[in-house]
Amino acid sequence: MRNNIYVLHERGTVSHFIGLEYxxxxxxxxxxxxxxxxxxxxLKSIFRLDYNLFIKQIKNIIFLISLSFTSKRTVIVGIAPLDWRMVFLRFLLKGHRVFYFTSWSDWSGKYYPKKKLNSCHFIRKTWRKFLEEDITGVFSVTNTGLKSLTKHYKIKVSTSVVYHSYKKLETHAIPTEFSDKIKLIYVGRLVKEKGIKELIELIKKLDPTKFSLTIVGAGELKPLVEKNAKEISNIEYKGFISSKKDLWxxxxxxxxxxxxxxxxxxxEELFGMVIIEAMANGVITISTNHSGPKEIIDHNxxxxxxxxxxxxxxxTKEILENKLSNLEYLKEQAEIxxxxxxxxxxxxxxKSLLNE
Incomplete structure (x- = not known):
């Protein structure tokens, strides 16, 4: 009989747990x-008559209720810092083997992703008890986040840094005509915080005979991207690509x-899955100095x-125009x-924690 490891999260991304599934x-x-x-x-599933979404929520409800009538399940909980729902989850998780999973990088209290009730003394006390008394172990996506967590909370259990990971896909490059151009790419959400406007401003300042830009993704700034892709010869917009193989x-x-x-x-950018996926394909990344990218990329x-x-x-313009004379070496190092x-x-x- 196969054992179950449960990942309980808000609306998490399954791709963040590839290493766990392995x-x-x-x-x-x-x-x-x-x-x-x-x-x-x-409610959304009912109003839209979405059968699959409805069944998914029923499964979630059954699971949460079942926690109260079972024990010793292995449950990995991914929940944003100071989320008020911890009050209820902590009660349901009693008696189980609970691990906390987090990608958050700053536990100093300066800012948290969840604003609702996060200043409430009872919520903060509940979280402190959960982290310091209830859990069996901590999985952090970055060293930065783990150091901050252990600095501000008395973590008595074992910890492990579990970076996001990828499955190697055997692909063949899309055939392209030989060109001396340096081919730039952006993959992600088309939203303000991802620097889409700056991306377009950059390409306008680069020599179109030396650089091209491919944009992949969807979001509120899609009309802006489409407009510029029509007007600027060296921008190509591919839309949203769901196939991981096609993306690779x-x-x-x-x-x-x-x-x-x-x-x-x-x-802020807490990790950056696209960075390691790009690296695996010999693509280097130029990134702003957020906690996640800084931990992945070795500058220069x-x-x-x-x-x-x-x-x-x-x-960025300075790097692209003057610091890529050893581009092939950089690409090789990225793959390594x-x-x-x-x-x-x-x-x-x-394994280091789950097998303890």
Missing amino acids: YASTVNADVQFREFSITRFL KLFHAHDVQLLFSRKSDRW INGFIIPDDSSLIEN KAVKYSAKNISFKW
């Missing part, structure tokens, strides 16, 4: 994903990924880190670094 496959276990954010999506083919045909994430009081070795400030465009984040290697990080 580990589970080696110990005859299954990873089951459940969500605690139910009400809104249950596209990466393989490019040289440099641009990641202009802009930090706000509620968000397998990519570049630039300040998230008003000089972003000029700093990517191995660190393979599903197999990251699975050992999960």
Whole structure:
């Protein structure tokens, strides 16, 4: 009989647990994903007559109720810092083998992603008890986040840094005509905080005979991207690509990924899956200096880190025009670094705690 490892999160991304799934496959276990954010999506499923979404919420409800009548299940909880729903989850999780999973990088209290009730003394006390008394272990996506967490809370259990990981896909590059152009690419949400406007401003300042830009993704700034792709000869918009294999083919045909994430009081780039996926395909990344990218990219070795400030465009332009004479070496180093984040290697990080 196969054992179950449950991942309980709000509306998390399954791709963040590739390393965990690899580990589970080696110990005859299954990873089951459940969500605690139910009400809104249950109503949505009813109003839209979405059968699959409805069944998913029913499964979530049954799972949460079942926690009260069972014990010793292995549950990995991914929930944003100081989320008020911890009050209820903590009660349901009693008697189970609970691990906390987080990608949050700053536990100092300066800012948290959840604003609702996060200043409430009772909520803060509940979270402190959960982290300091209830859990069996902590999985953090970055060293930065783990150091901050252990600095501000008395974590008595074992911890492990489980970077996001990828499955290696065997692909062949999309055939392209030979060109001396450096092929730039952006993959992600088309929203303000991802620096889309700055991306377009940059390409306008680059020599179109030397640089081209491919944009992949969807979001509120899609009309802006489409407009500029029509007007500027060296911008190509591919839309949203759901197939990971197709995305890897596209990466393989490019040289440099641009990641202009802009930090706000509620968000920063906490890891950057597209960075390790690009690296695995020999694509270097130029990224703003957010906590996640800084931990992945070795500046001027397998990519570049630039300040998230008003000089972003000029700093990137300087790198592209004057610091890529050794581009092939940088690309090789990116592929070497990517191995660190393979599903197999990251699975050992999960194993170190789950096997205790």
